[in-house]
Amino acid sequence: MALSIRGYAAQNATSPLAAHQFERRDPRPDDVVIDILYCGVCHSDIHQARNEWHGSIYPMVPGHEIVGRVTAVGSQVTRFKAGDTVGVGCMVDSCRHCASCNAGLEQYCEEGPTWTYNAMDRRDGLPTFGGYSERIVVSDKFVVSISDKLDLKAAAPLLCAGITTWSPLRHWNIGKGSKVAVIGLGGLGHMGLKFAKAMGADVTLFTRTPGKEAEARRLGADHVVLSTDARQMSAAAKQFDFILDTVPSPHDLNPYLATLKLNGVHCLVGQLEPLDPPVQAGMVILGRRSISGSAIGGIAETQEMLDFCAEHNIVSDIEMIDIKDINHAYDRMLKSDVHYRFVIDIASLKQPA
Structure with missing residues (x-):
């Protein structure tokens, strides 16, 4: 019945x-x-x-x-x-x-x-x-x-929220010695910080909102970069092995791609819409960087x-x-x-x- x-x-x-x-x-x-x-x-x-x-x-x-x-x-x-x-x-x-x-x-x-x-x-x-x-x-x-x-x-x-952030971190073998950045501090982003830190990575939060440093550190971030501050973004150039991008709406990927090391990966888990503005192909080609995505x-x-x-x-x-x-x-x-x-x-x- x-x-x-x-x-x-x-x-x-x-x-x-x-x-x-x-x-x-x-x-x-x-x-x-x-x-x-x-x-x-x-x-x-x-x-x-x-x-x-x-x-x-x-x-x-x-x-x-x-x-x-x-x-x-x-x-x-x-x-x-x-x-x-x-x-x-x-x-x-x-x-x-x-x-x-x-x-x-x-x-x-x-x-x-x-x-x-x-x-x-x-x-x-x-x-x-x-x-x-x-x-x-x-x-x-x-x-x-x-x-x-x-x-x-x-x-x-x-x-x-947990598995959406865990899966890409595991797939790209994040662990001790990895330098990871998380973009966005919401339902996905806060889990990304917790997981990356527990896996042994050095973890940075990218945020557009000043004043989130104490909260980000509580959740596992070792560093916080204000992405609207050109000086801070310039200082972060070629720093990261992996970026976990949790932002759910269209945003400019180019400034973040510049912070990836050679062979670095920028992984989208939040945005389903077309990339806007366009990605500068040279930013990808000249560092053998990758833009990827991951689902649950x-x-x-x-x-x-x-x-x-x-x-x-x-x-x-x-x-x-x-x-x-x-x-x-x-x-x-x-x-x-x-x-x-x-x-x-x-x-x-x-x-x-």
Whole structure:
């Protein structure tokens, strides 16, 4: 029998999110049934709810930074049992047979991954609904274990903001002796600082906002460069092996490329729009520099990150909200008024509206 679930949904691109009742599928033999405890709020939730990426399916229940407890498992599931603390990130399925999936890189599935919300289930063709809800049903292949050593509410954003910054740092072998710069101090940037520092790198924050030095150092930065100060940018020339660029809107890459060493890499994890202004090709050619990009991470890599976080006591800096305050939280996010991630206490779904 299908599960009737309480959640919050967008009914169209302009209406506020509001209480919504919907059905989850009957659990399959490979499924894990999870009571959701906490769900992080990602800026992409706003893009999707407001159809800013032009592919929204309504009603939409957002949320892909999910932490919860297992309540039941299917007959084929051996990795999880009732009572386990688990997480679900941005994906709930993929084709499972292409070269990317076979390499544990499900986020690059050649047929496209099935997203946790605003997608269609590969098996039954029904819409997927996310973590702004009391329960979720997910294939065990897309569920990860979360250590109870971690502050569970602050672990929720690791499922997106965390893995988005961890994956490129791991791919480019950041470690002791690496000189890393992070552009932007938001939900992604603050995780980039924490991870790069814990990996042993010498870490710099690039920021356009004066007065962030103490906060950046608290989060792991060894140095802070004000990117609007030509003198400071000139002093940073040819310093870095790797730049993690978390800025979500178009910005000029050229000043940052000048701060890369020979063979340095500038990796975009926030911006999806065309590069504007154009990149000066000489800046790339004359230092054998690279501009690259990275999207979240595969399931095995996400588990690796969570285990690293448990070992190093790394979680996101968060602000807890009740689900009835989600629309106000969206408004604040659009003003960059959050340090550094909102997390919904899903227990608040049980309170009167």
